[in-house]
Amino acid sequence: MSDNRRSRNITEGVARAPNRSMYYAMGYTESDFGKPMIGVANGHSTITPCNSGLQRLADAAVEGLRAAGANPQVFGTPTISDGMAMGTEGMKYSLVSREVISDCVETCVGGQWMDGVLVIGGCDKNMPGGMMGMLRANVPSIYVYGGTILPGRYKGQDLNIVSVFEAVGQFSAGKMSEEDFCEIEKRAIPGSGSCGGMYTANTMSSAFEALGMSLPYSSTEANVHEEKVESTRRAAAVLVEAVKKDLKPRDIVTRESIENAVAVIMATGGSTNAVLHFLAIAHAAGVEWTIDDFERMRKKVPVLCNLKPSGQYLAVDLHRAGGIPAVMKELLEAGLLHGHCMTITGKTVAENLADVPDLSPDQDVIQPVSNPIYAQGHLAILKGNLSPEGCVAKITGLKNPVITGPARVFDDEQSALAAIMAGQIKAGDVMVLRYLGPKGGPGMPEMLAPTGALIGQGLGESVGLITDGRFSGGTWGMVVGHVAPEAYEGGNIALVQEGDAITIDAHQLLLQLHVGDEELARRRAQWKQPVPRYTRGVLAKFARNACSASSGAVLDKFD
Numbered sequence: 001m002s003d004n005r006r007s008r009n010i011t012e013g014v015a016r017a018p019n020r021s022m023y024y025a026m027g028y029t030e031s032d033f034g035k036p037m038i039g040v041a042n043g044h045s046t047i048t049p050c051n052s053g054l055q056r057l058a059d060a061a062v063e064g065l066r067a068a069g070a071n072p073q074v075f076g077t078p079t080i081s082d083g084m085a086m087g088t089e090g091m092k093y094s095l096v097s098r099e100v101i102s103d104c105v106e107t108c109v110g111g112q113w114m115d116g117v118l119v120i121g122g123c124d125k126n127m128p129g130g131m132m133g134m135l136r137a138n139v140p141s142i143y144v145y146g147g148t149i150l151p152g153r154y155k156g157q158d159l160n161i162v163s164v165f166e167a168v169g170q171f172s173a174g175k176m177s178e179e180d181f182c183e184i185e186k187r188a189i190p191g192s193g194s195c196g197g198m199y200t201a202n203t204m205s206s207a208f209e210a211l212g213m214s215l216p217y218s219s220t221e222a223n224v225h226e227e228k229v230e231s232t233r234r235a236a237a238v239l240v241e242a243v244k245k246d247l248k249p250r251d252i253v254t255r256e257s258i259e260n261a262v263a264v265i266m267a268t269g270g271s272t273n274a275v276l277h278f279l280a281i282a283h284a285a286g287v288e289w290t291i292d293d294f295e296r297m298r299k300k301v302p303v304l305c306n307l308k309p310s311g312q313y314l315a316v317d318l319h320r321a322g323g324i325p326a327v328m329k330e331l332l333e334a335g336l337l338h339g340h341c342m343t344i345t346g347k348t349v350a351e352n353l354a355d356v357p358d359l360s361p362d363q364d365v366i367q368p369v370s371n372p373i374y375a376q377g378h379l380a381i382l383k384g385n386l387s388p389e390g391c392v393a394k395i396t397g398l399k400n401p402v403i404t405g406p407a408r409v410f411d412d413e414q415s416a417l418a419a420i421m422a423g424q425i426k427a428g429d430v431m432v433l434r435y436l437g438p439k440g441g442p443g444m445p446e447m448l449a450p451t452g453a454l455i456g457q458g459l460g461e462s463v464g465l466i467t468d469g470r471f472s473g474g475t476w477g478m479v480v481g482h483v484a485p486e487a488y489e490g491g492n493i494a495l496v497q498e499g500d501a502i503t504i505d506a507h508q509l510l511l512q513l514h515v516g517d518e519e520l521a522r523r524r525a526q527w528k529q530p531v532p533r534y535t536r537g538v539l540a541k542f543a544r545n546a547c548s549a550s551s552g553a554v555l556d557k558f559d
């Protein structure tokens with residue numbers, strides 16, 4: 001703690017008297033100035049069930065920091081709810097909130113000259129935003145995930161948020177009664193906690209545990225369970241030890257620990273958003289990492305976990321089966337993790353995993369590496385004339401891994417969803433949803449509403465969908481996101497016309513528009529960049545400063 005704000009020596013200490021006086025107003029006593037000042041970034045919010053159960057975790061963090069001899073300084077971080085914003089104009093603020101949260105953490109830690117920070121978050125963007133802020137501030141930090149939600153129940157079936165999105169398609173296709181549709185809506189979300197499948201929130205929390213920035217087992221605990229409160233108290237004590245050792249985030253987040261995180265993302269079948277967020281996290285950490293690194297990792301890491309959206313189980317089932325340590329132990333023993341990487345516990349990955357038991361034969365959530373669900377990872381980077389910078393698709397478990405079909409072009413999400421609901425999209429079509437990228441959306445919204453409706457209508461395996469927007473972690477099927485360059489920047493996706501033939505090829509990792517270069521040149525000569533949808537405020541700032549999705553859609557990429 002090289003901070004003369006707390007020293008009493010007569011030269012530096014005197015000048016800091018006004019700073020210290022402010023602390024006395026907060027109940028500090030003179031002896032407190034010898035203790036570390038540690039921030040608690042509290043994501044509690046009654047905006048969404050993902051964050052409505054965080055206050056008791058913030059309280060536990062404060063108790064744990066005080067008990068470990070530190071001064072806790074609580075500040076708030078905002079959130080929006082992806083589930084509530086999905087399919088509305090509000091979803092354009094989702095990725096923007098990642099930047100707002102990272103700026104908030106960086107600003108408070110830097111502005112208050114904190115010695116460490118414990119960040120608590122729940123909904124999707126809270127995790128990457130918090131991690132980016134911790135890496136920019138680079139004081140000893142720990143991430144505390146708010147915890148996953150328990151399943152809802154109806155007619156003997158587990159329910160979660162994606163059940164409702166898919167019910168929209170089922171009901172619109174006449175495959176579900178109105179009574180069932182209404183009951184599923186009311187029962188799917190039983191209380192506080194983040195969306196229960198291996199969707200974006202659980203993907204990022206699990207990845208942070210593998211990265212070494214969260215406590216072992218903590219990423220799959222349920223928000224409502226007491227163990228979540230207990231692990232938060234432990235996280236506070238671990239952080240105070242890290243402050244004493246000056247163990248900083250950039251000592252932990254390295255190219256090799258990011259490989260560990262991506263290996264776990266592949267093994268658990270995680271969200272496509274992890275590609276965008278880990279490009280941004282690597283940028284914040286100053287670590288060299290490109291979109292092609294995901295393809296390198298996909299080829300060598302198998303899918304081991306049977307988890308929703310395309311699998312059977314939820315994060316609470318993964319926790320019961322051994323959690324992320326059980327997955328990491330399988331990968332480490334197969335030589336697919338770097339065991340020497342340092343973690344926030346002060347131990348290496350291998351040391352943290354030393355006492356993890358073997359997989360129980362009584363569970364079928366986690367497969368051994370010797371008998372994986374899929375031999376290679378599911379998150380693939382596709383390229384071709386529609387996305388020369390690379391784009392993202394989940395390619396495992398597809399009945400039709402190659403589709404060539406006529407383009408059905410939409411310049412906004414709402415008209416695409418309306419066409420699906422009206423039965424105007426047929427098997428074999430390739431939907432093109434564009435002007436939804438970081439700049440064009442703006443804000444690169446997630447497309448769970450149309451992809452969920454396609455699944456519900458039974459078209460998930462026969463209709464392709466490509467977009468310069470993003471997908472929710474609940475999306476699966478023949479879908480390709482993060483197409484770059486985006487339409488607003490004049491990418492070839494902007495030149496697609498209704499009926500053009502498009503191929504999505506999961507074997508060749510190809511996204512190709514079958515239109516000749518001369519015709520494309522003719523169309524480009526006639527193309528004009530549309531007027532920006534927002535000219536003031538956060539969406540205008542994001543649109544002006546966001547870089548390509550193929551580099552993480554960050555706002556501070558100036559090189």
Ligand SMILES: CC[C@H](C)C(=O)C(=O)O
Pocket residue numbers: 082083124161162195199200201271273446448471472473474475
């Ligand atoms: C499942 C949907 C969830 C709300 C989400 O947005 C994500 O996982 O990205």
Ligand SMILES: [Mg+2]
Pocket residue numbers: 082124200446471472473
């Ligand atoms: Mg989301």
